[in-house]
Amino acid sequence: MNGPVVSTPGGAVAFSGVPHFHIMTKPIGPICNLDCKYCFYLEKEQMYPETRGAGFRMTDAMLETYVRDYIAHQAGPEISFAWQGGEPTLMGVEFFERVVALQRRHCPGSKRITNALQTNGTLLDDAWGEFLAREKFLVGVSIDGPRELHDRYRVDKGGRPTFDKVIEGLDLLKRYGVEFNTLTVVNRHNARHPAEVYRFLREHGSGFMQFIPLVERKGEGGGLAGAPDGSAEPEESVTHWSVGSRQFGDFLCGVWDEWLQRDVGRVFVQLFDVQLGLWMGLPSALCVFGETCGNALALEHNGDLYACDHFVYPEYRIGNIAEQSLGDMVRGAAQKKFGTDKRDTLPRFCRECEYRFACNGECPKHRFLATPDGEPGLNYLCAGYKRFFAHIDPVMRRMAAWVRSGRPASDLIPILAAERRGPGRPPSRNDPCTCGSGRKFKVCCGKPG
Secondary structure, X not given: OOOOOOOOOOOOOOEOOEOOOEEEEOOOOOOOOEOOXXXXXXXXXXXXXXXXXXXXXXXXXXXXXXXXXXXXXXOOOEEEXXXXXXXXXXXXXXXXXXXXXXXXXXXXXXXXXXXXXXEOOOOOOHHHHHHHXXXXXEEEEEOOOOHHHHOOOOEEOOOOEOHHHHHHHHHHHHHHOOOEEEEEEXXXXXXXXXXXXXXXXXXXXXXXXXXXXXXXXXXXXXXXXXXXXXXXXXXXXXXXXXXXXXHHHHHHHHHHHHHHHHOOOOOEEHHHHHHHHHHOOOOOXXXXXXXXXXXXXXXXXXXXXXXXXXXXXXXXXXXXXXXXXXXXXXXXXXXXXXHHHHHHOOOHHHHOOOOHHHHOOOOHHHEEEEOOOOOEEEEOOHHHHHHHHXXXXXXXXXXHHHHHOOOOHHHHHHXXXXXXXXXXXXXXXXXXXXXXXXXXXXXXXXXXX
């Protein structure tokens, strides 16, 4: 499971009656060279028995239909494509050479195309490095922390660890100057080590980090459960690798505390950026915290379009691009209802919560508990998010006011550091410099004459 690439804001910009939308494109479907123990997407292979022999590969004809239709229905001067899986690098560099050629053929000269590729990093080689650098792909690399934490669940088909291969892939991207970010799946194991995970990612050059909570319900027969139906279930119904709710909150608090010490304005944590915008009163730049959703869809290898990457189930298939226009499907009644249901089914307990503005019930995939008064639809991660929101609230309020006044959030860090030290105490050598440079005191204003 690779998860989402850097998120695209899910606003509602009108374009010929079609809202702005984003698609996670899976040209090789659920097929992957790894066998991550927690991956929810590998089981999607069972949905397409008819294409197993063909290797789940998107055909050239389907690719051109998709590229042409996606470009035709996008608003604004920039059009963003996102490629994931499974493992999209299994398609080979040649497939993505065709992607770029088709984008150039069908894109008007007034628009700019960008591409993001989410990968486990284990198959990257010099041919990939040269291509990704030349075509300026943004690459998301899935890595769960240091060796012991990463290899706990991210193994290959033979059950062997993958950490060394992923690090080789990261090093290759750096060598070729490819822009990359990291995606970390927060599970029950690595969630115990927030500072260690964050420092590891920072030390390996990740300037943009995504932390995705792993929450998977157990289904009948030991597999994973299907799409949430709103019924109340106990927390014990999740898999043993799923992160605990309060545990996830503690993890976020731990990462926040590390980040706040010296990395504001230097390292970007997706969730923190999104929450700063919400504390400033802006719309959510990430679908999971938006009041409604429905503008982030998933496209399978055969052209089937689904309401969301987390809802790739037969009942959420909204059509096929070989038979219907993307615009017609995105603005169709079924997809509109999928998006507004997020708001309309929010329990009263959540509607009255002081942190509703920052959460909005989070992702519907996680809404399978009962509220204290017995209403179904409470998010499994509710307790953890409340813990995190309460923890960041005092600083986030000040940071939001700081940014609204036109100053960068990083300028607030020396002030916070001074407050932690107490009145009259000078900064230590490794504290952020009081001048706001972002450097340590010992190499800035505290540097000997």
